[in-house]
Amino acid sequence: MAKIIPKPEPTDEDVEQILFDAMRMHGMLPPSVEEFAALDAELASFELPFGPTDLDELLKRLDDDVNADTSPTILPFQSTDDTNVRNLARAAREGGTLTPEIEQKMSADKSKYLQDENNAR
Numbered sequence: 001m002a003k004i005i006p007k008p009e010p011t012d013e014d015v016e017q018i019l020f021d022a023m024r025m026h027g028m029l030p031p032s033v034e035e036f037a038a039l040d041a042e043l044a045s046f047e048l049p050f051g052p053t054d055l056d057e058l059l060k061r062l063d064d065d066v067n068a069d070t071s072p073t074i075l076p077f078q079s080t081d082d083t084n085v086r087n088l089a090r091a092a093r094e095g096g097t098l099t100p101e102i103e104q105k106m107s108a109d110k111s112k113y114l115q116d117e118n119n120a121r
Helices: 012-026 031-042 055-067 080-092 100-120
Strands: none
Touching: none
């Protein structure tokens, strides 16, 4: 069984930095003068692939990105072993970290499944 190592309590400085980073990430704080100058210098050499007045082209590209097929590939799971189904359901409910042995078994099972599917075709 793995030994649980307690995390050290964060210092006031740690909490302050975490809060500052979170507020910056969520747009609650404006950039500093130095950050704005650095960004301005970085963007000075950046060129758009189309003219800045070509709004129709920009909107078309954004629309194409939104309409791109990003749906995940879902493999069907077929099992006659009720134990596997119960274990998968429990894993889905409880989450957690998988051990390397379980990940290796899952990878082997997936490879076997894909090989069986290819042989069936």
